[in-house]
Amino acid sequence: MPVLAPLLTVRRLSLAFALPQGGRASVLDGLSLDIAPQEALALVGESGSGKSVFALALLRLLDRHAEITDGEIRIEGEDLLHASDKRMQDLRGKTLAIIFQNPASSLNPIRRIGRQIADVLLAHGERSADAARRRAVQMLARVGIQDAARRANAYPFELSGGMKQRVMIALALAASPRLLIADEATTGLDVTTQAMVMDLIHEQARANNMATLLITHDLALAAERCDRIAVIHAGQLVESAPAARLLTAARHPYTRALLTATPHAGSTLANLRAIPGQAPDTAAADLPACRYYARCDRRTELCKSLPPMQTASSNGAHVVACHHPL
Amino acid sequence: MTVLFQARGLRKAFGNGEHRRYAVDGVDITVAEGEALALAGESGSGKSTIGLIMARLLDHDEGEILFDGQEIGKCSARRAAQQPWRAQIQMVFQDAGGAFDPRLSISDSVALPLRRLSHSRGNALTHAVEDALDRAGLAGHLFRRKPHELSGGQLARAGIARAIALRPRLLILDEPTAALDVSVQAGILHLLNELRRDLNMAMVFVSHDLNVLRVLCSRVMVMEHGNIVEEGPVGRVFASPAHPFTTRLLAALPKWPRSEGLPHQLPGSALIIHSQ
Incomplete structure (x- = not known):
């Protein structure tokens, strides 16, 4: 497969919400990812992880309490964060x-x-x-x-x-458009309807040389329908890898925990486990550098103070941000 | 097997005149004591209507309902609230938040049915409330909170606590975890299984989520258009469905990739995924 220049490039995107009671919630923290032309990428996360905010940020549809504090978003090389409102209206729908x-x-x-x-x-x-x-x-x-x-x-x-x-x-x-974002587009539909809608998105993407970003909480759906999966926890991208690899050889403790919590055809109740604790309050002043810190069974002091670097496998396809990956 | 609940020839229609449709169209259901039965189907299949009829919260048009050998289908759902067996059949709803009075604390809400149906008062009541909330795994400092001060998972636990406080012998659960994240859902599924075992409570799980039903239940009934189209042990029905609708339902589930044969597999990282 030829190496294509990315269609979408997101670098170190950070975004905060001003809270009505004062203070700010850091909703996205240094998020970087690429989508290649015609690629199907899934962004998987639980409620409150920031995955929908990310989609809205791409379209610049966030409300006035949201502020992008750092980073850049480019589509086909064009800087989205500095595009005029008029230009954004053109890009929405067309790109x-x-x-x-x-x-x-x-x-x-x-x-x-x-x-x-x-x-x-x-x-x-x-x-x-x-x-x-x-x-x-x-x-x-x-x-x-x-x-x-x-x-x-x-x-x-x-x-x-x-x-x-x-x-x-x-x-x-x-x-x-060149990129179709589907934000939980089949959540709440019956499985048979979901399968038909996903088939349709896939067909249309292929027929129109369109890339897709599937935003979902459903790892199984992501794995079945996408080339690559990126996992987000509390506004931080923790891991991304080719879909099948992410499900079978996850390296981030959060991805592994999410997999262990997800019921599927091979599950028994005995091997299904909840994730202890909950995602941290992103408005807290003392957020740990790795936001999975408090829930993680591999944590050390390092995770609290030093943000983990994104490290890639030799071919660059499997990226994990963890000091102590599996 | 001791039969706890039996319904025969259940029918229920909604609408009038030419718009009259049978949501439940001739259904027989038997639930054994302590059993975990799955009622699977898509939206509009009639599965929630059956759940409500079984809990005697909705009147049916035709059919008979026996609980512990006693006919309980003759009295109206309205009068069911005063029947001695009311405490023994309880229901848990999907939207736990909407099922609580927003003005009451969680413990006051759990106390209400106990006060009304088991006539407990004073220390005995307080004890029963706290015991139910404890069993449901809700932390003590949350007991006095209002529903809006709890997370989705905590509310689900509170809803379960209220239903088990009366020590029912049959618990009907309509999509109890559909609104929860998987990280929270897994804990609720374990809780329900433990409660069923410890309290010897039969449970009927109404859900569209076959993967949840698979881990929780031993027997499944599959519904389509108000009818049961297939019934049997969960393992057998899911492995080799006989009815075309069940086949279609299972085929529509996203596939989970198998771990064998993938390159660069890291030792020890994949065993969590497959049970066998």
Whole structure:
């Protein structure tokens, strides 16, 4: 496989929220990762780990209490953090697009779905309203909506959860983005619907030479659907590796603990273990350098004071940030 | 095997006129004492409706329900609250936060059903409340907190504590861990299994998550469109499903890669993944 220049490059991204009661929460801490063109990368973490904030930071959709304190984000070489608001509006949809967990609240409830897709097309350069409407129907057909011409006139409430997510995908794909971010896009759907939606995302990514960033709490889904998995804990990226390797040869104690907590086809209750403690309060003044410190069974004093370096395996594919990896 | 609970020919419809649909359409269920039974299915399959009917919180249209040999399906769900067997069948809901009165402390909430159904008062009541919360693994300093001051995992434990405080013989759990992170979920699954064993309580787990049901239950019933389409020991049904719907459900689960044959495997790092 030829080595391609990364599509997305994130370096040392740190982000803080100003808290209403004063003080700041350090939500992302020195996060670095790349996504190659056409690559499917999963960012896996538990609730509160910062994975959704990361997605919103890529799109610069964070609210005014969030401040990027350090680092850079580049897509196709372009500096996203210094792009103008006008430029960001162009990039959203055309270069980066996102689908969220809850399609019901992401779709406009009082606008027909065909019109919503046409709106995106019109915002991204289509001039004729008729042509936009015709292409919206084609988009709906492409994401597997049966009888698309008629369904284009439906309101979101007339569609099932799986169909609404298909509409969201059609909306996200409307302007042919280079990177599709799926933020827990199938969470809450039935497994059979989840499999269909994931198949659709995969097909569309392949057909359009699009990279995907799958943000999920589900390691099994990440492993099945992505080339590579990055694991985030309390705003710090702890490990990234090719998917199968991460599941079978995890090196970070947190990744290992997460795997041991995840039930799957080979699990028994006896080999399933909870992770003790909880992620630290990122607003605390005395956060340890490695935020997994308090929960870790391999911790030493070093982990408290010195941030672990990201070390890569010989071929660079497996990266772990830990003083005492497995 | 001693039969604890038996339902025959259960039917329940929702809606009126041409919109009338059977959510549960002729279902037979038997639960043995101390058994862990899984009720699996997708959204809209009728599994939660069955859970509510079994707990006698929802009236059914047709069918008979026997608990410990006694017919309990004749009285309405409304009057079920006054029946002597009410304490013996309890339910745990998915949204533990929404199932607690936000104005009451956790221990006051756990005390309510005890006061009403077992008529305990004073020290005996305090003791029973604390015992239930202890058994559920909730730390003592959290007992007096309000629901909004607890995490999702702590609330799940509180919900379980309230249900077991009455020492029920049958516990129905509807997606008890669906909203929890896996790191927290694993602890709740262990807790439920221990409680079932220690208190000899039968449990019916209603869930769409086959991997959770697999580790927790010995028998599974698979539901589709209000019907049980397959039933049997968990190991057998999951290894070789007979009904096309069960096959489809299992095939849709994300695959977990096997550890064999992968390059650069580190010694000792993969054994946690596979049990055999």
